[in-house]
Amino acid sequence: MQYMLLIYGAPEVEPQYGTPAFGEMMAGYATFSKRLVDDGAMRGGEALKGIETATSLRVRGGKVETMDGPFATTKEHLGGYYVIDVPDLDAALKYAAMIPSATYGTVEVRPVMVYS
């Protein structure tokens, strides 16, 4: 089964760029990504730039409405994701717990829809 691991965090509680904690976090992500690849579970994943770079859009009555900012204004933002392929939810939760941001943010685990 495929799962998306959506990584949410509040920027102010995350390690700041340039600090040793930031280096540790990045090393943690590198180790985690390598582990996924080695286990044959990796199907993709990226980190996202901050919400100050986000643009939201909707089409209403044939007209495009473009807005500055993320879909919802919340304290914790979507900061990145992985897509993994594992046998069941327990396996997905085990990987989710290894994500460095899980220690200060929240990881949401969602099964990927299968059309067959």
Add this chain to the structure above:
Amino acid sequence: MSAPESSAIARALETVMRNDRGRLLAALIARLRDFQLAEEALQEAAISALSHWERAGLPTSPQGWLLKVALRKAIDRLRGGTREGRKAAELALLSRDEAEDTEPEMIADDRLRLIFTCCHPALDAKSRVALTLRTLGGLTTPEIARAFLDAEPTMGQRLSRAKAKIAAAGIPFRVPGPEDWAGRLNSVLTVVYLIFNAGYSNGPSPGRDLCDEAIYLARMLADLRPAEPEVEGALALLLLTHARRAARIGADGVSVALADQDRALWDAPMRAEGLALLDLALGRSAPGPFQIKAAIAACQSQSPPDWPQIAALYAGLHAHEPTPVIRLNHAVAIAEAGDMAAALALLALLAEPLADYQPYHAACAELLSRDHRTIEALQAYTHAIDLAPSPADAAFLSLRRNRLLS
């Protein structure tokens, strides 16, 4: 076919369904991987059984018969369904051979896997309780709704949502491995304990008693996983508490405090079994929260209770479960052990987190009145009576309050 015979068959079916419903459902879910389909197929098989057994007589193995027919019914349904359904039917057919020649004692016991699935932390706490009662306890949806003061459609929706999530989110039908064992077992035992507590605070009720249901589930776990100290501890806790049920509420319908209970009314064999189980568990030298709770229950039922020991046990329990409710119990034990000042200081710290928790106000009322702080005690009694979960508790507290006024 005569009428008495047919009712004998109906009674036999009822007995099988009452005693083995959980086992049959677990076996079906293991093969079909679909809670809803398994339940419906078993229901249909039971209906067929009634007419078939009346014609052909009771089969040698009624459980095996029900399992076989339920599987066939499920497969028929799947065949009539979508392409995806047919694919699943093929899978089910594969495991069907396994069931065909399997006598009930040979059927692998899937109930352990099922209870871990029902109590999976990816389901919300109330759904875990409801699903466990529905699938392993065999309570009906209206019975569960009544026990938890929910409207029947609400409870029905809760159950279907939980079953749908198990399928859609890929919650596995499996006993967890050693690295997850302790946490997941605690989740299962917590569900059993919540069921017991619901029965305990509802008081004796017509129909299925939730306390008995919880004890049944704990015994099932102890049978399926022998020599597991936390399971033994949980079963001991339930037995030690349940042994006092006849003395809990007086003839006048008022709750009776533990110290004032008539010990002759306690169920001595049940208490003895609880104490023996606790000894067995503690002898395995792997302490855990349920063993500590059982030890507390055991100390409380000594005459007189060993309060310093109980206070120490609560401090130990707080390390496992750092909740304000455990601190409240710790405070009460400290007071009973003689240190009223320390107890009241601890209670003051809990005023905010436990503002809506009835037992907090009841404990404050009791301790403040013993400390002759009458005005504060009266206020606390009023809060506790307003929040009382049952008329028996309200009556008990009113009596205590009135004693202060006289």
